[in-house]
Amino acid sequence: MDLSSRKSDVERIEGNKEELVQILEDMDVFLLTVGANGGEDVPDCVYVLPKLLEHMLDNYNRGRNKFGEDETYDDSFLDVANRIYKLSTCCSCSITLILDQTSSVLEKAMSLLEKDLCSILEDPKTQDKSFSFGSHSDLCVIFDTDSPNPPQQEQDHDHQDFFTNLSTNKISILSKIATTMIVVGYETECCMAFANFRRSAFKTALQRYGYGSMRMDDVSKMSWESLEKEITTWNQVVRHCTTMLLNAERRLYDSIFPNQPFISQSLFSDLVRHVIIHLLNFAQGAILTKWSTEKLFKFLDMYETLREDIIGYSCLEPCASEVTYEISTAKDRIVKAIVAMFCDLKNSIKNDNERIPVANGAVHPLTRYVMNYLKYACEYKDTLEQVFEQGQSVNITRVDIYNDKSIEEVEDVGTPKDSPFALQLMSIMDLLDENVEKKSNLYRDLALRYIFLMNNGRYIVQKVKGCSELHDMMGDNWCRRRQSGLRLYHKCYQRETWSKVLQCLKLEGLQGTRNKVSKQLVKERCKCFNSMFEEIHKTQSTWMVVDEQLQSELRVSISSLVIPAYRSFVGRFKQHLESSRHIDKYIKYHPEDIELLLDDLFDGNAMTMTRKRI
Amino acid sequence: MPATTESNQGSFLGRISIRRNQVMSMDGSHDQELEDLELFQKHVGDRFSELPADDLLSIAWLRRLLDEFLCCEAEFKAVVLMGRDPSHLAKPPLDRLLPDLLDRVVKSLDVCNAVTLGLDALKNLQRLAEIAVVALHHSPLGDGQVRRAKKALAALLAAMLHEDATAKATERSRSFGRRQGTATAKASPRSFSCTMARNWSASKQIHAMLSNLAAPRGNESSGLAQPVYVMGSVLVFVMWALVAAVPCQERNGLGTHFPLPRQVGWAQPMVSLQEKIAEEWKKKEKKGTVGLLDEIQRMEKLGHSLVEFADSFQFPAEADRLEEVKKQVQELSDICTRMQDGLEPLQLQIREVFHRIVRSRNEFLVVLDQAGKLSTPPL
Numbered sequence: 001m002d003l004s005s006r007k008s009d010v011e012r013i014e015g016n017k018e019e020l021v022q023i024l025e026d027m028d029v030f031l032l033t034v035g036a037n038g039g040e041d042v043p044d045c046v047y048v049l050p051k052l053l054e055h056m057l058d059n060y061n062r063g064r065n066k067f068g069e070d071e072t073y074d075d076s077f078l079d080v081a082n083r084i085y086k087l088s089t090c091c092s093c094s095i096t097l098i099l100d101q102t103s104s105v106l107e108k109a110m111s112l113l114e115k116d117l118c119s120i121l122e123d124p125k126t127q128d129k130s131f132s133f134g135s136h137s138d139l140c141v142i143f144d145t146d147s148p149n150p151p152q153q154e155q156d157h158d159h160q161d162f163f164t165n166l167s168t169n170k171i172s173i174l175s176k177i178a179t180t181m182i183v184v185g186y187e188t189e190c191c192m193a194f195a196n197f198r199r200s201a202f203k204t205a206l207q208r209y210g211y212g213s214m215r216m217d218d219v220s221k222m223s224w225e226s227l228e229k230e231i232t233t234w235n236q237v238v239r240h241c242t243t244m245l246l247n248a249e250r251r252l253y254d255s256i257f258p259n260q261p262f263i264s265q266s267l268f269s270d271l272v273r274h275v276i277i278h279l280l281n282f283a284q285g286a287i288l289t290k291w292s293t294e295k296l297f298k299f300l301d302m303y304e305t306l307r308e309d310i311i312g313y314s315c316l317e318p319c320a321s322e323v324t325y326e327i328s329t330a331k332d333r334i335v336k337a338i339v340a341m342f343c344d345l346k347n348s349i350k351n352d353n354e355r356i357p358v359a360n361g362a363v364h365p366l367t368r369y370v371m372n373y374l375k376y377a378c379e380y381k382d383t384l385e386q387v388f389e390q391g392q393s394v395n396i397t398r399v400d401i402y403n404d405k406s407i408e409e410v411e412d413v414g415t416p417k418d419s420p421f422a423l424q425l426m427s428i429m430d431l432l433d434e435n436v437e438k439k440s441n442l443y444r445d446l447a448l449r450y451i452f453l454m455n456n457g458r459y460i461v462q463k464v465k466g467c468s469e470l471h472d473m474m475g476d477n478w479c480r481r482r483q484s485g486l487r488l489y490h491k492c493y494q495r496e497t498w499s500k501v502l503q504c505l506k507l508e509g510l511q512g513t514r515n516k517v518s519k520q521l522v523k524e525r526c527k528c529f530n531s532m533f534e535e536i537h538k539t540q541s542t543w544m545v546v547d548e549q550l551q552s553e554l555r556v557s558i559s560s561l562v563i564p565a566y567r568s569f570v571g572r573f574k575q576h577l578e579s580s581r582h583i584d585k586y587i588k589y590h591p592e593d594i595e596l597l598l599d600d601l602f603d604g605n606a607m608t609m610t611r612k613r614i
Numbered sequence: 615m616p617a618t619t620e621s622n623q624g625s626f627l628g629r630i631s632i633r634r635n636q637v638m639s640m641d642g643s644h645d646q647e648l649e650d651l652e653l654f655q656k657h658v659g660d661r662f663s664e665l666p667a668d669d670l671l672s673i674a675w676l677r678r679l680l681d682e683f684l685c686c687e688a689e690f691k692a693v694v695l696m697g698r699d700p701s702h703l704a705k706p707p708l709d710r711l712l713p714d715l716l717d718r719v720v721k722s723l724d725v726c727n728a729v730t731l732g733l734d735a736l737k738n739l740q741r742l743a744e745i746a747v748v749a750l751h752h753s754p755l756g757d758g759q760v761r762r763a764k765k766a767l768a769a770l771l772a773a774m775l776h777e778d779a780t781a782k783a784t785e786r787s788r789s790f791g792r793r794q795g796t797a798t799a800k801a802s803p804r805s806f807s808c809t810m811a812r813n814w815s816a817s818k819q820i821h822a823m824l825s826n827l828a829a830p831r832g833n834e835s836s837g838l839a840q841p842v843y844v845m846g847s848v849l850v851f852v853m854w855a856l857v858a859a860v861p862c863q864e865r866n867g868l869g870t871h872f873p874l875p876r877q878v879g880w881a882q883p884m885v886s887l888q889e890k891i892a893e894e895w896k897k898k899e900k901k902g903t904v905g906l907l908d909e910i911q912r913m914e915k916l917g918h919s920l921v922e923f924a925d926s927f928q929f930p931a932e933a934d935r936l937e938e939v940k941k942q943v944q945e946l947s948d949i950c951t952r953m954q955d956g957l958e959p960l961q962l963q964i965r966e967v968f969h970r971i972v973r974s975r976n977e978f979l980v981v982l983d984q985a986g987k988l989s990t991p992p993l
Contacts, residue, residue, distance in 0.1 A: 088758075100929045103758030110762070188745050189766075192738065213811040216723040217819075274734070277965075281727060284972060288720060322962070329969060336976070 009048055010055045020076055023048060027083045031090060046087065046098055053080045053105050060112055067116045068173045078180045081109045085184040110186045113177045114193060120170055121197035166252065175256045182260060194256075194267055198249065202275055205245060211237040211282070219285030224295065227286060231298045234282050235305045241279065242308065246272060265317060273319040280330050287333045291340045293348065293373070299341070300380045303334045303387060332390070339391040342424055345373065349431045357442040360604055361452035362544040363459045364439060370432050371463040374425060378469035381421070388420035422473045429474065432460070450493035451543055451602070457486045458550045490557065497536060498561055504529040505565040507572060519580065522573045526586035529566075533589075537597055538606075545602035555598050562598070567591045654693045654841050655880040658686055658848060662883035670890060671859045672908035673956035680963045683852045684970060690845045691974055694838055695981060702838070703978075704985035707830065711842045712982065718823045718846055719975050725853045726968040728816055728862040733961045735773070735861055736910065740953040742770040743913055746920065747947045750939060757929050764924035767917045774861075774914055815864035816857045823850045829875055847874060851884050856964075858895055861905040870895055909949050909956075916946045 013019045026045040056077050059065040067074055088102040166174070181190040206212070210233040219227070250268055257264040283302055289295070306327055349370060358364050377384060436456045443449040461482045464470050471479070510521045545551040570587055577583050589597070661682040669675050694703075703712060745766035749759040827846050830839035851872070857865055870892035874881045894906050923939055931939075 088756075099754065100756035100758075103752070103756035104761070105758070107758030107761050111765075185748070188741050188748075192741055196738070213814075215811045215814055216727070217721050218811070220720050277730075284723075288972070288975075326965075333972070333976075340980075 010052045013048070013052055014055060017072075023052075024079055024083060027087070031083070031086050042098075049080055049083055049087070050098070050101050050105050053077075053084055053109060056080065057105065057108050057112060067112070067177075068120075068170070074173070074176070077109075078176055081106065081180055082183060084109070106184065110181060110184060110189070113181055114186070114189050117174065117177050117181075117190065117193050118197065120166075120174055121193060121201075171252070171255050175258065178256055179259070182263070187263070191263060191267060194253075195270060198267075198271055199274060202245070202249075202271065203278075206237060206241065206275075206278075209233075209237045209240060211279070213278075214282060214285065216281065216285045216288065219282065220288035222289065224289075227289060228298055230282070231286060231302060234279070234286075235301050238279055238305050239308070241275065246275070269317060269319040273323055276323050277326055280326050283330050284333070287330075287337055291337045291344065293341050293345045296338060296341045296373075297376065297380070299334055299337055300383055300387075303331060303338070304380075304383055306331050306334070307383070307386070335387050335391045338384075338387050342428070345370070346428055346431055349428065349435050352435055353438075355442065357439060358452070360542055360544040361443070361448045361455055362604075363455050363546060364436065364452075367432065367436060367456045367459055370428065371460055374428065375463055375467045375470060378467055378473070381469045381473075384421045385419055388424060392420045425470070425473050429460075445539075447493055447497045447540070448543060450489045450496065451545065453489045454486055454493070454550060454554075455545055455547070457482060457489065458547050461486070462547065490554070493554075494557065494561065497540070498558060501529065501532050501536070501562065502565055504532065505562075505569040507569065510573065517573065517576050519576050522576050523580075523586050525569075525573075526577075526588075529569075530586075530588050533594075533597075537600060541600045541603055542606050543602050544604040551602050555601060558601070559595060559598055563591050563594055566594055650693050651838070651841050654689050655844055657689060658844055659880035659883055661685060662887065665883070665887065667887075667890070669908065670887070671855070671894075671906045673952060673960055675908070676856065676859060677956065677960055677963055679852060679855060680960075680967055683848065684967065686845065686848050687970060687974060690841060691977065693841055695977065700981045700985035702985075703982055707839050708842065711830075711839055712978065714826050715842055715846050715849075716975050716978060718827075718849060719971050721819055721823050722849055722853045723968055723971060724814065725816065725819055725857060725862070726964050726971075728814070728819075729856045729860045730961055730964055732860040732862045732905070733957055733964070736907070736953065737957055739770055739773060739910065739913065740950055740957065742766045742773070743917070743946055744950050746770070746917075747943055747950060750920070750943045751947075755927075755929075755931060755936065755939075757927075760924050760927045764921060767921050767924070771914065771917050771921065774910070774917075815867075816862040817865050817868040820850065820854050820857055821869055823853065824869070824873065827873060844880060847881065847884070851888060855887075855891060858891055859905055859907040861910075865905075866899075868895065909953055913946065913949050916942050916949070920946070 013023055023045045026043055027049055030043055030045065056065075056073075060067060060077075065073055067077075084102050084106050088099055088106055178190050178194075181187065219230075222230070249271065253264040253268050257267075283306070286299075286302065349366065352366050436453065440449045440452050443452060461479060464474050464479060464482075504525050510517050510525065545554060566589075570591065574583075574587055577586055580586070665678055665682065666675065702708070743766070746763040749763035749766070752759040827843070827850060829843055851874075854868070854872070857868060872885075872888050872892070874885045874888065876882070876885055891906065898906065898911075919942055920939065923935070923942075
């Protein structure tokens with residue numbers, strides 16, 4: 001075995017494809033028969049191939065060749081390595097020395113492959129892809145490209161698989177390296193490299209999208225303004241991760257390990273578990289903060305994010321049960337939080353006990369807050385239905401709901417829904433009603449009390465009717481009942497304020513002695529009317545009715561009561577005063593004046609008569 | 615105490631027992647409560663004394679520790695929450711002590727997360743060791759196998775050092791790739807960077823958890839302040855032990871001083887464990903090692919020894935040397951098996967502790983909230 005001749009052999013074979021094929025075949029034959037012939041006849045290939053591999057390694061290491069540049073060369077290298085491995089595992093004692101050399105060169109070959117594997121995986125182009133998450137157009141890119149099976153060929157393209165950014169070529173190299181390493185028994189090195197680099201890449205990608213590691217301690221103490229923003233980012237990151245990144249990752253493993261599904265799955269599921277728990281920790285941290293009502297909508301967002309099917313659990317074995325558990329635990333906590341927030345809302349309503357009535361009978365801020373809250377909440381109606389179904393066994397007791405009269409619906413048409421969420425809504429509305437009623441009792445002026453009740457009642461009904469989900473929830477019957485309630489208040493108001501006024505304008509009772517109309521009595525009536533009317537005008541102009549329709553309804557109904565009565569009174573009894581002096585003192589107003597003055601009512605302005613005096 | 619006659623004593627005791635009966639009839643549940651509180655402390659002591667003193671800080675030991683912790687926690691909740699008027703929890707000193715405890719609880723969540731990451735790192739070490747085991751099992755043992763084993767072991771030992779080094783180090787080149795210095799911590803094929811938040815420090819966290827942990831004094835020592843203190847101590851001790859055992863981000867400066875009362879029954883087992891662990895820690899801290907986890911310590915020793923062997927290896931090796939190595943490789947393989955069997959369940963257990971802590975904290979908050987409402991009457 002002449003060294004120099006070996007060397008020239010090697011170089012010759014290296015350059016000559018046919019010779020290479022021949023020598024590989026020789027080796028294959030030898031390997032098949034080595035058991036049988038007891039290793040007596042050791043062919044040349046057994047000595048040459050290791051040298052050949054050594055030589056090729058040398059080329060790679062010195063940079064004369066680069067793995068990935070010449071596919072044929074690379075393939076030959078791998079083929080030779082493959083044979084060397086088989087050689088090294090065949091147990092023929094007479095070639096022990098060879099075995100040591102083969103194991104040695106094999107190790108060097110695997111080192112090289114590992115190095116190349118790492119350098120591809122670590123490629124700055126893979127890691128440092130500058131993708132900015134902040135710009136809106138980029139977001140559109142992410143969320144618009146919904147295609148489930150992006151073509152592999154486009155992997156160089158920026159949009160699809162931008163995350164892995166590995167060209168088809170690179171993937172094929174990785175696949176070949178991986179296969180060889182696995183066959184040769186270097187599976188652990190191979191998998192470790194993948195696991196470590198990909199985890200790091202993921203972490204970087206998530207950071208780039210605005211999600212970094214956080215401490216539970218910090219998150220739990222964050223102010224709501226900061227936390228809100230973080231939750232928004234988190235939602236986007238999680239969705240992006242589960243819709244794009246993890247799918248891309250799955251495809252990557254599938255392409256690199258097409259023939260080793262177990263490895264592909266195991267690597268993937270491990271990564272997924274790590275990433276998901278990393279992401280969920282933030283949610284857990286957010287849930288540690290106080291469960292107050294204003295946080296509802298962000299928490300609902302989080303719940304919705306987690307509700308999406310994450311990846312399709314079949315791909316996640318063996319980590320599927322753990323990931324599922326973690327996600328459902330997080331969801332459960334969010335459900336608890338949301339249910340508690342509704343309780344918090346109810347308690348706030350119950351405890352809103354100020355002793356000072358709202359000025360001018362206007363809509364109370366609490367009414368506004370609650371109705372807007374519910375309206376906004378109904379945008380999440382489906383989610384909230386789910387949440388309350390899930391939370392049903394936890395917090396809500398049907399007992400306190402059964403006590404509400406709202407349950408006693410019999411008719412089908414217009415019946416409110418009776419899902420747990422609907423019952424919650426109903427109970428909140430009832431509490432609000434109670435509260436409004438309680439507040440109305442603070443008004444000593446009964447008329448103002450009714451105005452207040454009308455204002456708030458109207459606001460509530462309008463809000464319900466203006467929101468179809470809310471309307472559905474409450475049902476037509478509820479609306480009708482509320483409206484008839486409003487009409488009742490209206491009547492009460494009229495009676496309270498205007499019945500006495502109308503008394504002044506009664507056509508009867510003005511006869512004095514001898515059944516003649518008493519001038520004195522007429523004068524008194526007029527004075528009475530005037531002072532009452534002026535008083536009412538002064539006071540009730542400052543009252544507030546913001547709802548235009550209600551305002552006009554009120555004015556119209558008052559007009560239709562007062563003006564005809566005034567007209568007929570004046571028409572009937574004016575003549576009796578014609579002869580008096582200062583008739584204007586008594587019949588101060590034309591009916592049209594009254595009309596105009598009535599328009600001042602409920603404007604919330606302090607008006608004086610004199611300005612409007614015609 | 616002056617000698618009393620039998621009859622005096624009898625009457626004295628008789629008076630006491632009458633009074634006791636009176637108290638009992640007025641508030642019979644109170645005694646039961648006190649008994650429960652005492653039992654809780656006794657149980658804590660019992661549980662910790664049952665932890666085996668040998669095999670300290672092995673994976674199996676840690677799992678036992680966590681089990682005991684969960685039992686303590688469950689009993690604590692039962693004793694403090696069940697059947698109790700919420701307003702009791704809003705009264706001083708509990709109005710300060712309970713929120714303190716809950717704050718400690720939140721900090722321990724971060725420790726749980728760090729330890730979980732540390733266990734991931736250990737899994738990597740296990741894999742490296744397995745490479746060495748597989749390589750060195752090869753018979754006949756050739757240059758290539760030995761080199762492979764050596765590389766894996768060298769990476770293992772380097773990782774052990776690095777895991778303990780501060781997370782600021784970005785240059786962890788155990789890989790072969792060319793590095794452009796960038797700000798983000800780089801991965802290498804054989805390890806990955808810890809991913810707790812920047813500047814997070816396990817030792818500082820433990821230190822923070824220890825602040826305000828003081829035994830209740832005077833008349834506070836009866837009543838609920840005591841079990842709250844006990845639970846706080848148990849929590850911090852368990853977290854401290856985990857940090858000592860498992861490599862977590864920034865453990866330098868982990869305090870070894872623990873303010874546990876030495877004379878008190880429930881604390882004694884913990885104190886003795888703590889002292890043993892602290893001793894080990896001080897020894898190893900000088901050398902700068904990876905963590906007191908028993909399996910890792912042994913792995914480190916074996917790693918050094920096998921690397922030595924690899925350095926001096928020449929094919930073919932002498933038979934007796936090979937025999938020796940074979941034994942060590944077997945030992946290493948056993949450790950790997952223990953890690954293979956134990957690390958995953960340990961990780962799951964830590965996660966369970968995490969979730970349990972969150973759940974319990976929430977239960978406490980609900981009760982405290984109720985208590986708060988009860989103490990402020992509605993208008």
